[in-house]
Amino acid sequence: MDSFPVNSVTIWTAALHRLVKAMMMSEACIKGGVTAIELAFTTPRAPLMPTGGVNVENAGDWIKAGCIAIGAGGALTGGGKTADEITATAKKFIAAVQAARK
Secondary structure: OOOOOHHHHHHHHHHHOOOOOOEEEOHHHOOOOOOHHHHHHHOOOOOEEEOOOOOOOOHHHHHHOOOOOOOOOHHHHOOOOOHHHHHHHHHHHHHHHHHHHO
């Protein structure tokens, strides 16, 4: 835990005790050799919501790892996408999450 920021440990503890609904995490908040998906697999009780490194291809992996939700910024709206492209990408995210929850 020494590579994990102190404020994240505080939020983590609160999340485990259900004092917060979810702990949002990004790849940037995890240091060392541990990936966020590995962290999610090893802490199944923590209500995690990854926001960094999430894309259509790995969205289902996050849910299967036990995350309660995902946040997708750049993967959803980045690159100057049109409204129609954003809608199509959102539908792919929804399908990936739904398939992982079955």
